[in-house]
Amino acid sequence: MPERLGEFDLIRRYFAADAPRHPHNKLGIGDDCALMSLPPGQHLAITADTMVENVHFFADAAPEDLGHKLLAVNLSDLAAMGAEPFAVTLALTLPKVEPTWLEAFSRGFLTLARRFNVDLIGGDTTSGPLTLTVQAMGTVPSGAALTRSAANVGDFVYLSGPVGDAGLGLKIKQGYRCSFPEIPLRCFHRPEPRVELGLALRGIAHACIDISDGLAADLGHILTQSRVGACLDWAALAFSDAMDAYLAESGDWRLPLTAGDDYQLCFTVPPDRSAAIPAGCRKIGVIEVESGLRLRRAGSIELLEFTGYEHFL
Ligand SMILES: Nc1ncnc2c1ncn2[C@@H]1O[C@H](COP(=O)(O)OP(=O)(O)O)[C@@H](O)[C@H]1O
Ligand SMILES: Cc1ncc(C[n+]2csc(CCOP(=O)(O)OP(=O)(O)O)c2C)c(N)n1
Numbered sequence: 001m002p003e004r005l006g007e008f009d010l011i012r013r014y015f016a017a018d019a020p021r022h023p024h025n026k027l028g029i030g031d032d033c034a035l036m037s038l039p040p041g042q043h044l045a046i047t048a049d050t051m052v053e054n055v056h057f058f059a060d061a062a063p064e065d066l067g068h069k070l071l072a073v074n075l076s077d078l079a080a081m082g083a084e085p086f087a088v089t090l091a092l093t094l095p096k097v098e099p100t101w102l103e104a105f106s107r108g109f110l111t112l113a114r115r116f117n118v119d120l121i122g123g124d125t126t127s128g129p130l131t132l133t134v135q136a137m138g139t140v141p142s143g144a145a146l147t148r149s150a151a152n153v154g155d156f157v158y159l160s161g162p163v164g165d166a167g168l169g170l171k172i173k174q175g176y177r178c179s180f181p182e183i184p185l186r187c188f189h190r191p192e193p194r195v196e197l198g199l200a201l202r203g204i205a206h207a208c209i210d211i212s213d214g215l216a217a218d219l220g221h222i223l224t225q226s227r228v229g230a231c232l233d234w235a236a237l238a239f240s241d242a243m244d245a246y247l248a249e250s251g252d253w254r255l256p257l258t259a260g261d262d263y264q265l266c267f268t269v270p271p272d273r274s275a276a277i278p279a280g281c282r283k284i285g286v287i288e289v290e291s292g293l294r295l296r297r298a299g300s301i302e303l304l305e306f307t308g309y310e311h312f313l
């Protein structure tokens, strides 16, 4: 007869292995609340993101990848703010207790957490349709956060890496045949949160956002909240070989601008600080007075909608 695990055994076995290690975390899993204490001069940065089966992942997703991605998308929001992560809570709704699933999920989650010195300090576990939520907390020196509203006219727009691969990974999962599927599928299943880059951009970048819904939509949030516009240069965008092959075959140039799930950072920098930008980031455009997002491509300039992943439309 298989072993039966209850709610509290499950938490103890898969999630409460370590006492908190980060000095800000004073009390972790096991009481009604966790306790933390921040040094003076630091702001607490807080974010939450949920992942739901058939919305954010397919039913056949590897649980280790799910644990990784759930934490990665939350750390990505802290990175986009220039915040240094130190604690997370995890709210799990599970249809049933499956030890092999939980073991792999917690391994994916806790491996990434340890890599960034982040403690799992609490959460909630219930039965119900598979739904995974994390709240992530970080610190940023007061006044140093990289907000969406801080872009200035004349700033250069930068992107931290290729976009579109995760969207291509989703297409591959939906049946698109691609000769080089490894990178797109890896970007879709195992995004890398750009935490070190977010920290390195403090004092250099003005506005910053992570690309979860798509470049056009997420840069659109910066433009709207900063009351500016931008013009991007298609030729400045870097694509993987897989994306180049997809573009050549399909002509679908909108996909890398609108697909989302990439978790690269898009940020704006005044020109006189551009020499300080970390390697690997590319200048893709410039912030302008005129509102809206324009794209220079194939000899002409066209207006782009702020299109991206949208849950309800
Ligand atoms: N249900 C909610 N209640 C309160 N605030 C919310 C809710 N959902 C989202 N927000 C806030 O709205 C803003 C935009 O959310 P979202 O698009 O999810 O950001 P992100 O792409 O960074 O995860 C964020 O400040 C987020 O905290
Ligand atoms: C099965 C499946 N279908 C579609 C997608 C694509 N997708 C789902 S949600 C999303 C955007 C990001 O999720 P959201 O909840 O909007 O995160 P946030 O912007 O709040 O960080 C994308 C690109 C996916 N990842 N998996």
Ligand SMILES: [Mg+2]
Pocket: 048, 049
């Ligand atoms: Mg969100």
